[in-house]
Amino acid sequence: MIPSKTFDQIPVGTQEVTIRTVTEEDVNQFGHLSGDLNPLHMNEDFAKNTPFGRRVVHGMFTAAIISTTHTNLTGPGFVYVGQELNFKGPVYIGDTISVTVTVSNRKEEKGILALQTVVTNQDGQLILDGKSALMELDRLKQRRK
Numbered sequence: 560m561i562p563s564k565t566f567d568q569i570p571v572g573t574q575e576v577t578i579r580t581v582t583e584e585d586v587n588q589f590g591h592l593s594g595d596l597n598p599l600h601m602n603e604d605f606a607k608n609t610p611f612g613r614r615v616v617h618g619m620f621t622a623a624i625i626s627t628t629h630t631n632l633t634g635p636g637f638v639y640v641g642q643e644l645n646f647k648g649p650v651y652i653g654d655t656i657s658v659t660v661t662v663s664n665r666k667e668e669k670g671i672l673a674l675q676t677v678v679t680n681q682d683g684q685l686i687l688d689g690k691s692a693l694m695e696l697d698r699l700k701q702r703r704k
Contacts (some may be wrong), residue, residue, distance in 0.1 A: 563634035566670045566695040573662040575632035579624055580655040581616050589620045616650040621658075621687055625676055628658045629693055633672070640671065641692035647685045655681040660691070670698030 590601050598605035599615050606614040622644055629637070650656055657679050664673035671694050678687040 561631060561634045563636035565636065566665070566672070566698070569633060569662055569665075569672060571662050571665060573632065575628050575660050577624055577628040577631060577658045578655060579658075581620070581650060581652060583614075583652050585620065586614065586616055586652055589617055589623075593617070593619065595619070611649055611651075614652055616652065616654070618644070618646055618687075621650055621656065621678060624656065624658050625660065625678070625687075625689075625691065628660045629674070629691065632660060632662075632674075633693060636696050637672070637693040638696055639691065640694045642689065643691070644676075644687060644689040646687055648680075648687075650680065650686055656686060663690075670695035 586600060590596050595617055599609060599611070600606075600617050601614070603614055606612070622642070625642075625644075626639065629639070659677045659679075660674045661677075662672050663675045665671070666673070671692050674691045674693065676687070676689045676691060677685070680686055
């Protein structure tokens with residue numbers, strides 16, 4: 560298990576990177592698990608007749624790798640409270656994506672970390688950028704009392 564960090568242990572500038580090669584099995588499993596069986600993701604014959612020319616990985620699969628990267632950064636002591644995703648290009652089966660999250664701000668009074676997200680492919684092309692916010696679970700527990 561990844562060790563949990565506290566809010567105070569994660570300063571502005573802290574960064575985490577996850578690198579993952581997306582397989583056909585990943586896409587097939589994600590499609591069936593999520594119920595998103597759009598043929599753009601699931602059917603090569605359909606996808607080859609689109610502007611992409613081949614199957615495209617689900618955008619939310621890429622977002623799930625962002626979530627993984629958050630957990631790798633903080634450990635299990637935080638929860639998502641916000642996410643903004645700007646899709647800039649497709650991810651294809653076989654691509655290796657690099658997800659970088661960087662703490663850009665800290666909201667001390669609420670125990671919230673604001674993060675910048677950048678996802679690139681193996682050619683250095685920007686695939687996605689965005690922002691996210693994570694709250695320390697201990698602060699959430701205190702707010703709910």
